[in-house]
Amino acid sequence: MIPASFDYVRAGSAEEAVAALVEHGDEAKVLAGGHSLIPMMRLRLAVPEVLVDITEAGLAGITDAGDHLVIGAATTHHDVATDKVIETHCGVLAHVAATIGDPQVRHRGTIGGGLAHGDSAGDLPAVLLALEGTMVVQGPGGRRTVPASEFFVDYLETAVAADELLVEVHVPKLDDSWGWDYQKFTRVAQAWATVGALALVSSNGTISDARVGLTHMGSVPIRASATEAALAGQSTDAIADAAARAADDTDPPSDLNADADFRRHLATVLSRRALEAAVG
Amino acid sequence: MTTTENPIQANVGRTRLRKEDARLVTGRTNFTDDIRLPGMVHMVVVRSPMAHAKVTNVDLTGALDMPGVVAAFSGADLADDAGGLPCAWPVTEDMVAPEHKALAIDEVAYVGDGVAVVLASTAAEAVDAAERVVVDYDPLPAVVDMKAAIADGADLAQSTLDTNVSYRWPLANGDIDAAFDGADVVVEREFVQQRLIPSAMEPRAVVAAPMGVSDELTVWSATQVPHFVRVFLAAVIGIDEQNLRVIAPDVGGGFGSKLDIYAEEILALVLAQKLGRPVKWTETRSEGFQATIHGRDQVQKISLAMDADGRFRGLKVDLLADMGAYMQLLTPGIPILGAFMYSGIYKMDAYDFSCRGVFTNKTPTDAYRGAGRPEATFAIERIVDEAAHELGVDPMELRKRNWIQHDEFPYEMIGTLTFDSGNYEAATARAIEMFDYDGRRAEQANRRDSGGTKQLGIGISTFTEMCGLAPSRVLGNLRYVAGGWEYAQVRMLFSGKVEVITGTSPHGQGHDTAWSQIAADALGVPFEDIIVRHGDTAVSHRGLDTYGSRSLVVGGAALAAACGKVVEKARRVAAHLLEADEDDVEFSDGAFRVVGSPETSMTMQEVSTATFVAHDLPDGMEPSLDSDASVDPDNFSYPHGTHLALVEVDTETGQVELLDYVSVDDVGNVVNPQIVEGQxxxxxxxxxxxxxxxxxxxxxxxxxxxxxxxxYYVPGAPDFPTFRTDRTVTPATTNDLGVKGVGEAGTIASTPAIINGVIDAVRHLGVNEVLMPASPRNVWTAIQQAAASGSADSDDAQAAAAVQADDAGPDAAAADNAGQAQHAAGDTGTSTGGDA
Incomplete structure (x- = not known):
């Protein structure tokens, strides 16, 4: 469990980090909380030649930007989970962050790291998809904005290029019309989700907007679009039938915890429960 | 606590905070990996990625060229130096087993089997170099499943053997044919004990060094059994026993996985000799999963014959036990330990047991917390629940009809053991009271009636087990190569302070504390004045170490005996100095007093000092109070208890939540209640x-x-409710302390309690078996299968389950399940009745 040898760069700013990434290209990996990368290096499944440490690059922090919140990529899950501004304006994100791993993980792991890793079994992608948040990516040519819906490209692959760095996560402020719930289905408390369903619903008896993000239901994180479409403009009585379509057009993985059929079944049950809780 | 005897003394019977915890939890101690010696080299083992293959070539040249590398060896290179791994329990005369070298030479037999070692100046250099070792394999068929392994024409797990069946071991008592032929009801089941990975907090580690006097070699090992390691390493490597010192420093858990002699211990010692330098190896967690022994992995076919009123007549058990690829220290004996326990706490007329040990291309199995008894307890407690369901009686009631009554002890049970003491009625009454058994049954019925997706189940386990390994004579009869005695020594220092030496080898159990409590009361000295030394064969030269809940039962009894000898010597000195007749000197509260003139007294400390200076001792008396004792019990000890679980099953997802757990254990007298509760x-x-x-x-x-x-899901504190524990006290009669052992009781009892609860929650849906672990997938699958087979008129399995829940009353569900039980029994042709 000893990683192969590597060089180490501690970036003092996003610009320094990007410069290091430009210099080393595919041989470099960004180190934030290290909770996915370091285990893979210890198992020698990842053998980067250079680690670019961004934990002191000034990328942590939470800012109220009027109609949305700006969360620095190096902000820890713990800080997201316990921040008063996030709790007030985007409680669903704080709630999901609090379900990640265990306290040790949450004190090291970061929101940017969790998203940039692009693991569909992670909890953050589903909530960012449902929030329709945006990611700010910095590269040698400056910053660009990527909608969450375009961020997750393939298995463990995101829109962040090898010479780019995820620097900010933007999420909207939610008004009182929104209700939410995250149904995270795990084997033990600290495990990855077998399946998760994140419901975010704006409703006043009639559902004006329903969004369902699914965790671990494909090679990339996805939304349950058939369920969402079946709910728009409907009363909450439509939830059971709509949730039954949560796994439509999904291609979930099979593993020791669940084969694809069981995952599809869980997705429908968990989506129904999340939606009912969100409007309840 | 329900108490039939309450021997609370100044120390014994009271909670004392554990002396050892400050150093353990702050890390201010030596675990084996903390040991660093001048000139030490680090060893890495190159392991097979193939489950079964011929090794056609091992090329070490790439590794030898790497920076820092000191040496590298293949199995063939060490063929003459490193002996085979020992098996101490050849359970039958004709047991077959493959040779088990420290490194495989021609053939690897499981993923993780060692094929080469690389030694370098640093651990990192050794890991880098090990990646350059090139091993060529010629794949052979892998034997993974035990049932396939025993079929005619099966592929062989070991090509040097002509069979995958290592041994067949029987145990029979009573007329089994009569018991089954005359039975009104026979219930038969097959249970699968899945394979488990022990997962001790501290990985294995070893340091071997040519240091000490003259030709002496010293081995530090993260082991439960330093005395075993000394004896066996000396034997298999060919070292004179007096020249080998083995030290188990503080050890971070074992659960049986460190009750073994491992290849890496042999390799480190052989290579330390060969290189003349200290050699260190520390297991990675990944290696721990593959190359440290696993537990359980048995398939149990069990059938129970009853009269119509539920009286048990006889029990048959046909067991397949997966040995893995090789025999480790106790591998073949683990299912044999279970053989004595299948009848549980129940009376019956006949018992027939047979076990086959089977080789597969998997990691070797060996002792894992409970070692045979959890498997047996699971099988009997599960089938009693199935029997109760078939008879239509409450599962607790069926247990009461069959268990040994408290006034029947000592009781010679059908498994050929003599249970010395017990009170199943008392423990059960207390558990039922704490759990509110009737109230919970009513709550369960309400949930059933509501038809919701969260159903309640009540799980019962009324268990006993055998602890305190054990009578040497019995172990000899079972062809176990070691004895079961234990050793203690008490050294009285000049100042009256005390060193206690024990042959047990704690690795988290708290012996420092409990042994101090025993000695403090026996010698009348303060708890704080005692140090307990263990785990170093140069300090504790005799001992048989710690496993099988034996330490207090055997080692504690040895300590009490040694303390008794100290007191008798001290009484003689005190009588001499007090100018009284020895018979007139009483010892209590740490002082010797002359009967009739209590002001004439000496403390133990004063006697100790007087003996040390030896200016005025009785004629012919040696100037020492130091004493030792070796104790060999004449029977095992038999803890028992009643455990009750309340589980909630989500019938839509298969998720099981444990809502409440009550345990009432009877472990006899207790030295330290908090340590017992922790265990x-x-x-x-x-x-x-x-x-x-x-x-x-x-x-x-x-x-x-x-x-x-x-x-591999090892649960943590968030996954459990707060356990509610209590005890009854029925002292053991087979040791002077009246203790029974507590290290494994919770593990043995709880597995069937949980599964009985899970099945109880969904039995109305037609479920009568769930594979372990009862994961959501396994539970949900069981519900779906039951729905599909029970309601063929609906193609919607979930709806079928709901319909059955709504429409089928308890009687209908019972009839349906009885039919399934009958069906299962009928498949094997052993059923003689049932309610068909």
């Missing part, structure tokens, strides 16, 4: 983990698919 809590967690969470899975090629904690 019960940890044991419960480990037993519940087997029921709900843990399970090693191999694919058909013999690859371990659960090779890390990401895939």
């Amino acid at each position: 019960v809590h940890g044991g419960l967690a480990q037993g519940i983990a087997q029921a709900l969470y843990e399970g090693a899975v191999y694919d058909q090629a013999g690859n371990l698919q659960t090779g890390s904690f990401v895939d």
